[in-house]
Amino acid sequence: MSNNFLNTPIEYLKSVGPQKADLLKKELRIFNYSNLLSYYPFRYVDRTKFYKVNEINADLPFVQLRGKIMHTEMVGVKRTMRFVATFTDGTGKLELVWFQGAKWIAEKIKPHLTNEYVIFGKPSVFGSKFNIAHPEIELATEENTTFAPALQAVYHSTDKLKGRSMDTKGIVRIQKMLSSLIKNNIPETLSKTIIDRYQLMSREDAMKQIHFPQNPELLKKAEFRLKFEELFFIQLKLLKQKGLREKTYRGFIFSKVGDYFNGFYNEYLPFELTNAQKRVIKEIRLDMGSGKQMNRLLQGDVGSGKTLVALMNMLIALDNGFQASLMAPTEILANQHFETISELLIPLDIKVGLLTGSKKTKERRLLHEQLLSGELQILIGTHALFEDTVQFKNLGLVVIDEQHRFGVAQRAKMWSKNTQPPHVLIMSATPIPRTLAMTLYGDLDVSVIDELPPGRKPISTTHRFDNHRDRVFGFMREQIALGRQIYIVYPLIKESEKMDFKDLQDGYESIVRAFPQPKYQVSIVHGQLKADAKEYEMQRFVKHETQIMVATTVIEVGVNVPNASVMVIESAERFGLSQLHQLRGRVGRGADQSYCILMTSHKLGADGKLRMETMCRTNDGFEIADVDLKLRGPGDMAGTVQSGVLDLNIADLAKDAQILHTARNMVIELLSEDADLKNLENAPIAYHFSMMNSNRTNWSRIS
Ligand code: ADP
Ligand code: MG
Numbered sequence: 001m002s003n004n005f006l007n008t009p010i011e012y013l014k015s016v017g018p019q020k021a022d023l024l025k026k027e028l029r030i031f032n033y034s035n036l037l038s039y040y041p042f043r044y045v046d047r048t049k050f051y052k053v054n055e056i057n058a059d060l061p062f063v064q065l066r067g068k069i070m071h072t073e074m075v076g077v078k079r080t081m082r083f084v085a086t087f088t089d090g091t092g093k094l095e096l097v098w099f100q101g102a103k104w105i106a107e108k109i110k111p112h113l114t115n116e117y118v119i120f121g122k123p124s125v126f127g128s129k130f131n132i133a134h135p136e137i138e139l140a141t142e143e144n145t146t147f148a149p150a151l152q153a154v155y156h157s158t159d160k161l162k163g164r165s166m167d168t169k170g171i172v173r174i175q176k177m178l179s180s181l182i183k184n185n186i187p188e189t190l191s192k193t194i195i196d197r198y199q200l201m202s203r204e205d206a207m208k209q210i211h212f213p214q215n216p217e218l219l220k221k222a223e224f225r226l227k228f229e230e231l232f233f234i235q236l237k238l239l240k241q242k243g244l245r246e247k248t249y250r251g252f253i254f255s256k257v258g259d260y261f262n263g264f265y266n267e268y269l270p271f272e273l274t275n276a277q278k279r280v281i282k283e284i285r286l287d288m289g290s291g292k293q294m295n296r297l298l299q300g301d302v303g304s305g306k307t308l309v310a311l312m313n314m315l316i317a318l319d320n321g322f323q324a325s326l327m328a329p330t331e332i333l334a335n336q337h338f339e340t341i342s343e344l345l346i347p348l349d350i351k352v353g354l355l356t357g358s359k360k361t362k363e364r365r366l367l368h369e370q371l372l373s374g375e376l377q378i379l380i381g382t383h384a385l386f387e388d389t390v391q392f393k394n395l396g397l398v399v400i401d402e403q404h405r406f407g408v409a410q411r412a413k414m415w416s417k418n419t420q421p422p423h424v425l426i427m428s429a430t431p432i433p434r435t436l437a438m439t440l441y442g443d444l445d446v447s448v449i450d451e452l453p454p455g456r457k458p459i460s461t462t463h464r465f466d467n468h469r470d471r472v473f474g475f476m477r478e479q480i481a482l483g484r485q486i487y488i489v490y491p492l493i494k495e496s497e498k499m500d501f502k503d504l505q506d507g508y509e510s511i512v513r514a515f516p517q518p519k520y521q522v523s524i525v526h527g528q529l530k531a532d533a534k535e536y537e538m539q540r541f542v543k544h545e546t547q548i549m550v551a552t553t554v555i556e557v558g559v560n561v562p563n564a565s566v567m568v569i570e571s572a573e574r575f576g577l578s579q580l581h582q583l584r585g586r587v588g589r590g591a592d593q594s595y596c597i598l599m600t601s602h603k604l605g606a607d608g609k610l611r612m613e614t615m616c617r618t619n620d621g622f623e624i625a626d627v628d629l630k631l632r633g634p635g636d637m638a639g640t641v642q643s644g645v646l647d648l649n650i651a652d653l654a655k656d657a658q659i660l661h662t663a664r665n666m667v668i669e670l671l672s673e674d675a676d677l678k679n680l681e682n683a684p685i686a687y688h689f690s691m692m693n694s695n696r697t698n699w700s701r702i703s
Pocket of ligand 2: 306
């Protein structure tokens with residue numbers, strides 16, 4: 001099975017000289033034939049259909065038209081100068097507009113009574129008229145009006161490449177050249193069983209069809225094949241990792257549930273557990289008793305009570321003579337976990353410690369000693385827990401409360417604290433969609449809390465424009481008169497973002513004016529405050545000495561004030577969905593009806609509108625996460641960091657859930673039959689897999 005063809009350096013391709021090759025490498029990371037073949041189009045255009053001007057509406061995507069230019073003129077001066085051509089096909093008129101390259105295009109396009117042009121672009125409404133900005137335009141010829149292929153690929157390019165005539169057309173040219181060389185030289189990467197079972201197109205055909213589809217059906221099959229393959233190999237990597245880990249490491253066996261757990265459960269539990277909490281605690285307990293080393297993701301909506309689940313399982317570790325540790329993403333959150341948990345555990349006489357970056361050396365040293373002697377049973381902290389100097393006597397369970405996905409390497413570091421790795425429970429701070437979880441955390445088992453504690457009233461969410469602030473203030477006064485407290489949140493202050501700080505300051509001043517002392521008291525908290533000042537301001541709010549807390553997103557995590565029942569989010573359009581949801585989760589914790597008010601300016605893009613609508617429509621974090629995934633794509637979602645598994649080349653986690661499930665199930669079945677991929681039939685899979693992993697920098701593109 002030779003890969004010579006696919007490994008051929010790109011400069012060997014006819015018409016790609018050394019200079020173009022250099023650019024292709026630098027700009028698109030295309031080094032060889034395989035890379036070029038895997039440089040897929042990002043869309044296709046149907047060039048068989050010609051629209052009529054009178055058929056056009058603003059909802060149409062790209063359209064192709066054929067007609068004449070009646071009139072052209074240069075409009076505006078200097079920076080606003082643009083070239084406008086009036087186009088007609090007999091059914092109506094349309095303006096074509098060029099803002100850039102106006103002079104050049106003016107040379108090229110002349111009004112003419114007989115010459116016909118073919119134009120292509122996306123129509124938009126301008127007043128009562130339609131126009132197309134920067135359309136593709138060329139003289140109508142026999143070729144572009146009759147022989148155009150059904151679907152034409154469109155490729156992303158870069159300015160530098162375009163400068164070397166490597167725009168989408170240029171890329172089509174070299175793809176065509178390469179495509180003509182394909183002949184029984186693209187090896188299959190999947191087994192015959194798999195190909196037959198899902199009736200997959202062969203890899204070779206898929207590589208041809210994806211660039212030059214003969215018809216929409218074949219394109220669909222090619223896409224399916226390539227998406228399946230991509231997801232299949234990612235799942236294979238994750239599940240092989242999981243299998244390897246299970247084979248290599250044995251887990252501590254937590255065989256019993258003892259006095260700590262039972263004592264707490266029977267006598268000190270502050271409330272009845274929800275059924276979901278009970279089920280999940282049991283799942284985790286069974287896993288930790290199985291002899292396997294647990295690696296589990298705990299998912300649950302904001303406020304679903306993950307902390308308590310973590311605590312109950314830490315008690316099981318203690319019951320079996322082990323230590324447990326809980327790691328939080330921020331210092332505020334670590335503090336809060338420490339306070340909650342210490343308080344709950346007072347009657348049980350369990351020693352709990354807190355380790356954060358701001359601990360003094362002396363305190364630290366003491367903690368280190370107590371950890372090593374085993375005197376300290378539970379350690380709560382931030383990243384500081386990862387430091388090498390932190391050594392445990394016998395760490396049995398690590399719980400990681402994640403805001404962003406930690407790298408696998410970071411988690412592995414936690415293991416090195418023992419000769420045998422502890423059980424690991426990862427809690428995600430906000431819900432993530434299933435497809436994302438399966439990819440990002442695909443090497444973990446999953447538990448889901450799908451129920452909120454009883455008595456929570458759904459938070460009522462509304463969207464208001466800035467000019468309605470007076471009415472919002474009025475509502476706030478009513479709520480304060482009822483004895484409630486209110487958060488007002490502004491976008492985050494970073495050192496560089498002076499604007500944000502100004503917004504916050506201005507906002508604070510206008511609030512103080514609208515809510516004057518002594519009747520009203522206002523706290524203010526932001527990232528530039530010193531820790532003790534921050535703490536002081538927070539405490540005033542916690543103790544109900546202030547009714548309003550003006551803050552940046554530092555309150556996103558860590559504040560728990562059940563009496564606060566109104567969350568006003570300023571410039572809400574500047575927040576992502578999961579962040580909005582997380583912020584909203586700060587209210588609705590008490591018995592009172594809670595409210596979330598999203599303030600935005602009138603200038604709101606389509607995305608912003610959808611985000612506000614989604615927040616107003618639902619309180620379900622999983623549903624919100626799904627919309628977020630559709631809007632932003634996996635790479636940009638909060639709570640994830642760029643990671644190799646999300647570098648998808650063709651599959652789309654927002655759209656291809658079904659293919660992902662199929663691929664994952666197929667991998668599970670495959671590994672259960674042939675864990676080491678030793679069967680002859682699976683040789684193509686094994687070979688491709690080893691090739692991918694031997695080139696880590698670019699593995700998604702290697703064939
Ligand atoms: P999250 O899942 O967002 O981390 P927390 O663990 O912080 O949620 O819990 C949110 C709030 O709900 C806390 O104040 C906690 O005490 C409370 N809580 C947790 N479980 C229950 C329950 N079963 N019944 C009532 N309240 C609960
Ligand atoms: Mg939490």
